[in-house]
Amino acid sequence: MKKVIDAKGKACPMPVIMAKKEIDLGTKFFSVQVDNGIAVENLKKLANSQGFETKIEENEGIYTVHFSNGCEECQEVLNKIQGKKPLGDWCIFIGKDIIGAGAEELGKSLMKMFFYTLSEDEDLPKAILFMNDGVKVPTLNEQAIEHLNALVAKGVNVLVCGACLNYYHLEGELKVGTVSNMYDIVGVMKSTSKVITL
Structure with a gap:
């Protein structure tokens, strides 16, 4: 719609x-x-x-x-041919590179599995937003990057905080998504009915 x-x-x-x-x-x-x-x-x-x-x-x-x-x-027909479905009216905010608290290795593995599971689902978010420590996911977590690329191919918008990339000296390491800023990230949050924070 x-x-x-x-x-x-x-x-x-x-x-x-x-x-x-x-x-x-x-x-x-x-x-x-x-x-x-x-x-x-x-x-x-x-x-x-x-x-x-x-x-x-x-x-x-x-x-x-x-x-x-x-x-x-034409876009509607193309989406049907390619099996694409409309994106959901929600987004995901990621502020760290692990899920949960505790073992770092386990947290990174959970992050990878989260994006794999999400990429296999039919209900996809409008956008995935990375800030602070979370920018290490689309730059350093190779397995998560693979699943994020699959989500981008399905139309999901991946925005990555440019100031955060600079802070962690990762500005040249971004493997998936678009370098963004606070204005655009807040705009996405306001434009959706639900924000899920990991």
Whole structure:
């Protein structure tokens, strides 16, 4: 189902900021609802600058600006052919490189098994977020990296804190995911209905 962002009653530039966040998350098809023509024009400018097409609908003073980047119907067919299913409205936050407390070797093994189990499931998260000690997983845990790559191939967004990579001197070691920042990671958390912390 295409996401609908409710920006009614919000003054510019808030509707534009909300739409830009969704674009930054990699969403190719979504809609923004606003209640004034200025916001519509600004959203159209944003879409044009980001390579998106727009379609405008108006109903009793409420404008719905549809953003699209590609063929939505084609993507749905492609997902069916490739066996892809829509991602869930939830994300995972990982702040350390082991699961639980106690034996470090066991904790790293549990992390590997967690991502293997997740990659075999049909209910996948919208994103996996790595911060602090957690950035060692997509850089140093080779077995976990293999399963994370499988999740990325299924459309899961993997964001890794750039400041954390720099702190641990791992900036050149990232094997999977995208270098990100606090702004984008918080944006993902706010855009989902549930955040699971390991």
